[in-house]
Amino acid sequence: MFQPELEAMDRERLDELQSERLRETLRRVYLNVPLYRTKFDEAGFDAESVRSLADLRHVPFTVKDDLRSAYPYGMFAVPMRDVVRVHASSGTTGQITVVGYTAGDIERWSDLMARTLASAGATADDIIQVAYGYGLFTGGLGVHYGSERLGATTIPISGGNTRRQIQVMQDFGVTLLAATPSYALLLGETALEMGVDVRDLPLRAGVFGAEPWSENMRVQLEELLGISAIDIYGLSEVLGPGVAAECASKHGLHVNEDHFIIEIVDPETLLPVPDGEYGEVVFTTITKEAIPVIRYRTRDISRIVPGTCTCGRTFRRMERISGRTDDMLIVRGVNVFPSQIEQVLTGIPGVAPHYQVVLTKRGVMDHVEVHVEVGPDFAFDEIKALERLQRHVRGEIASALAISIDVKLVEPKSIQRSEGKAKRVVDLRDEGGA
Amino acid sequence: MIRQLSVFLENNPGRLAELCRVLGDAEVNMRALMVADTAEYGVVRVICDTPVRAQEVLEGAGFGVSVTEVIAVEVPDRPGGLAHVLELLGEDGLNVEYAYCFVEPSGTGAIDIFRVEDPERASRALDAGGIRVLGAADLYRADA
Structure with a gap:
């Protein structure tokens, strides 16, 4: 651990620290950020009324559109002379959102990124190749400052020029790679084309984030690169990388709770759900100076992993991101994320991870039928083996989604493939079809 | 030992005809055919000339085929x-x-x-x- 006195702090002390920092943050944003002042006033929320963390549920939410409408500096809580850096994220709508950092913010960010790298096993002896993009994107510089804070040798190669990346990895004795998981995969494949087996190099770990990835991808990366692959999480609106990271046990990402309060809320009712249940991840920053965000709705879907971790960190863990609220379905009042189905299917031999969810009405009830492709290698000679497979898939999906569903086995490769966003859901509920 | 091809088919009109057409166009002669069915899908079992080639052409046409002894x-x-x-x-x-x-x-x-x-x-x-x-x-x- 980079800061064991904080990362393994007593939960009671953490609660006190969080409520104290929350009160201070709420007071500060109310005074300095017109958008929050208006939001709080309109909701009849008194920033001074917060006594404990339990009061957080009364605070209004912040959404991406708030940051867009405040473009460029409208949500800054400090004068520009105190802002030493800005980053920006490009939105799909074309409107970018700008975030700022004070010198103090950069200090804390460096510590948090040093924690992240240390939790992937890095020390001052490591040589870290930072293949995240440098620039307005927070990834490159975020990891860079953390790597230097840790005392590791930092290679600021940025993204791109893939063949040269392999050359550098080989010649500079790189031991840890920081990149998006998809770029790490491309690096591994390019290395093979160049006749370089990365598994023979000193590289032993990777920190991957900035896009959602799966357990299967982890297995693939670990085999291809001969490394331990660690999932890291962050978003520029909250900080950038350094919000949460896996430890060596790879069972959820420890949220840096001394700097961020995490909540999981039901995306429909916006009420907090108990630990262990899935919902939308909401963050409140409690140490950010330049641009604090209050109950920021990330649209990412996850849950708190119940229980304590064997690594000694007391910070709670969020599960790897399983989807986006934009993809959520509501079936018989239960929130269902198609990505949960994919997760189940990748774990079942005999079926392909391609599926389609068909929603219809049976009377007044929603009915869900999941079409699942039989794997091309499944020996489907016997009906009873197919029926067994169908029952197994139905049971696994139903238990993951907590609703009953039907499974229809369909022919291999019969579900339409898409190069972009796959059409996973066919909703016929409004058409009365069965 | 006899190589029998087992083909997974959804119960859709014309699907079995498509299978036979693919084999026919590839000049594969069927000796026997048996369909086992459920409400939603069936397994078609075929004994035919040149089973290896038959499997190739069926898979090429998008059918899921497995070989059973x-x-x-x-x-x-x-x-x-x-x-x-x-x-x-x-x-x-x-x-x-x-x-x-x-x-x-x-x-x-x-x-x-x-x-x-x-x-x-x-x-x-x-x-x-x-x-x-x-x-x-x-x-x-x-x-x-």
Whole structure:
């Protein structure tokens, strides 16, 4: 651990620290950020009324559109002379959102990124190749400052020029790679084309984030690169990388709770759900100076992993991101994320991870039928083996989604493939079809 | 041992015709065909000439195909002919998963296809009981 006195702090002390920092943050944003002042006033929320963390549920939410409408500096809580850096994220709508950092913010960010790298096993002896993009994107510089804070040798190669990346990895004795998981995969494949087996190099770990990835991808990366692959999480609106990271046990990402309060809320009712249940991840920053965000709705879907971790960190863990609220379905009042189905299917031999969810009405009830492709290698000679497979898939999906569903086995490769966003859901509920 | 192709088909009109068309266009001649069905899908079992090539063309056309080893015997065309064969298997503790039969115009009896869990052992049991177990060359042009 980079800061064991904080990362393994007593939960009671953490609660006190969080409520104290929350009160201070709420007071500060109310005074300095017109958008929050208006939001709080309109909701009849008194920033001074917060006594404990339990009061957080009364605070209004912040959404991406708030940051867009405040473009460029409208949500800054400090004068520009105190802002030493800005980053920006490009939105799909074309409107970018700008975030700022004070010198103090950069200090804390460096510590948090040093924690992240240390939790992937890095020390001052490591040589870290930072293949995240440098620039307005927070990834490159975020990891860079953390790597230097840790005392590791930092290679600021940025993204791109893939063949040269392999050359550098080989010649500079790189031991840890920081990149998006998809770029790490491309690096591994390019290395093979160049006749370089990365598994023979000193590289032993990777920190991957900035896009959602799966357990299967982890297995693939670990085999291809001969490394331990660690999932890291962050978003520029909250900080950038350094919000949460896996430890060596790879069972959820420890949220840096001394700097961020995490909540999981039901995306429909916006009420907090108990630990262990899935919902939308909401963050409140409690140490950010330049641009604090209050109950920021990330649209990412996850849950708190119940229980304590064997690594000694007391910070709670969020599960790897399983989807986006934009993809959520509501079936018989239960929130269902198609990505949960994919997760189940990748774990079942005999079926392909391609599926389609068909929603219809049976009377007044929603009915869900999941079409699942039989794997091309499944020996489907016997009906009873197919029926067994169908029952197994139905049971696994139903238990993951907590609703009953039907499974229809369909022919291999019969579900339409898409190069972009796959059409996973066919909703016929409004058409009365069965 | 006989190579039988098992093809997974959804219950959609015309799908079985498509399968037969693909084999026909590739000049693959079918010797026997049996459909096992459920409400939503079926498994089509095919004995045909050049099974390796048949599998290739079917997979190329997007069908899911798996190869199953089955045993074939010539059963005398008289009452109790099949019963005798099945008794030999039963006495040896072999369970028959499914069976179907067809008649070869050139032969003297019917040909029965059996799917059992242990085809090697079944062949031995039948041999010992004086039943001729057919080889691939007896039924089709083996291409592998």
